[in-house]
Amino acid sequence: DSGVTQTPKHLITATGQRVTLRCSPRSGDLSVYWYQQSLDQGLQFLIQYYNGEERAKGNILERFSAQQFPDLHSELNLSSLELGDSALYFCASSVDGQRAYNEQFFGPGTRLTVL
């Protein structure tokens, strides 16, 4: 158990819908990262938040957005869903996203299926 929690574990929805994925980082971790893992694209970095502020952006679509709240939990919002958005979405956290490398701890993931 990494200490990172993600809900829900599974999500099945239809094209065009909007969903919200939730992540609670390890206690004391200030950085939260979101990754998408699909069969054809592998593990891809989407976005990082550090202490409530966006810190880095990866291959995140405009239909996707995220935020980190004062209690440091984070939500990833996916809208206008397409079949190709079906994937495993991982959240990871680390102690400090600013300076020295810190090991990232990954949550169990949310499996999104878009029908």
Place this chain on the structure above:
Amino acid sequence: LAKTTQPISMDSYEGQEVNITCSHNNIATNDYITWYQQFPSQGPRFIIQGYKTKVTNEVASLFIPADRKSSTLSLPRVSLSDTAVYYCLVGDRGTGRRALTFGSGTRLQVQP
């Protein structure tokens, strides 16, 4: 970011030592080499990190030659539970570039 190249898959038997080599010809001076392990439908898990020579922990060893253009993850006496995908990542340990860039990884299959 330095590009990494790893074998797509490897097979081994229980009790054997497994060595997975990663090539990173364009590694920069500030880059560290990090390995993650991922089981099916689980998030990746940090295994080991190093800069040069040899690093060992309770799980694995990491060998890095002097030119640092490659690295080898060594798993001693593997068991069935070591069946997973292993990712080699190269990146700056300093400020910036916090996100991890995963390649295709090496799928290790351990057989009884």
